[in-house]
Amino acid sequence: MVRVMLAVAALILAAGLAAAQSNPIAARKALMKANGAQAKIGAAIAKGEAPFDLEKVQTIFATFMEAAEKAPALFPDNSKTGGKTEALPAIWKNKPDFEARLAKFGADAKAAQADIKDLAAFKATWSGFIRNNCTGCHEKYVQKD
Numbered sequence: 001m002v003r004v005m006l007a008v009a010a011l012i013l014a015a016g017l018a019a020a021q022s023n024p025i026a027a028r029k030a031l032m033k034a035n036g037a038q039a040k041i042g043a044a045i046a047k048g049e050a051p052f053d054l055e056k057v058q059t060i061f062a063t064f065m066e067a068a069e070k071a072p073a074l075f076p077d078n079s080k081t082g083g084k085t086e087a088l089p090a091i092w093k094n095k096p097d098f099e100a101r102l103a104k105f106g107a108d109a110k111a112a113q114a115d116i117k118d119l120a121a122f123k124a125t126w127s128g129f130i131r132n133n134c135t136g137c138h139e140k141y142v143q144k145d
């Protein structure tokens with residue numbers, strides 16, 4: 001647990017706490033980049049390309065929880081454009097829905113972190129978790145490349 005917390009702390013530092021105040025776009029992009037890096041690790045485990053490692057799995061969900069907790073403050077009205085943001089204006093038109101999705105993302109990550117102890121449970125949860133949370137939000141609120 002301590003090592004998970006340390007790993008999370010390092011990720012938060014990487015995301016840049018100072019940046020969160022002065023540059024919410026950079027801060028939210030950094031949190032999302034960390035989500036993306038952790039999702040890659042999770043996908044490899046789910047596909048059997050990497051061994052199941054409980055500590056790594058807990059770090060994945062801890063990273064998601066952290067992003068869900070920090071993100072709501074990182075979409076102020078003055079951050080709709082600039083900083084190469086890929087956030088769509090729909091976020092600010094549907095703030096309650098957007099924030100509810102972040103809350104659900106955090107709650108699902110918390111539940112997964114508490115419940116998942118083995119590969120079978122991880123596999124049973126993973127793709128639905130990504131589809132409902134990451135993909136569900138991105139389809140509505142993130143520009144497609």
Ligand code: HEC
Pocket residue numbers: 025028029030032033035036037039064084085086087088098101102105130133134135137138141142
């Ligand atoms: C509630 C909405 C929401 C959820 C849930 C969400 N994202 Fe995002 N994500 C966004 C938004 C909005 C952006 C665009 C941020 C910007 O460019 O300002 C983004 C951007 C990204 C980026 C690009 C970051 C960059 O700029 O380099 C990645 C990668 C990413 N998300 C991965 C994920 C993964 C993986 C998950 C799930 C584990 C996830 N996201 C969950 C809303 C969400």
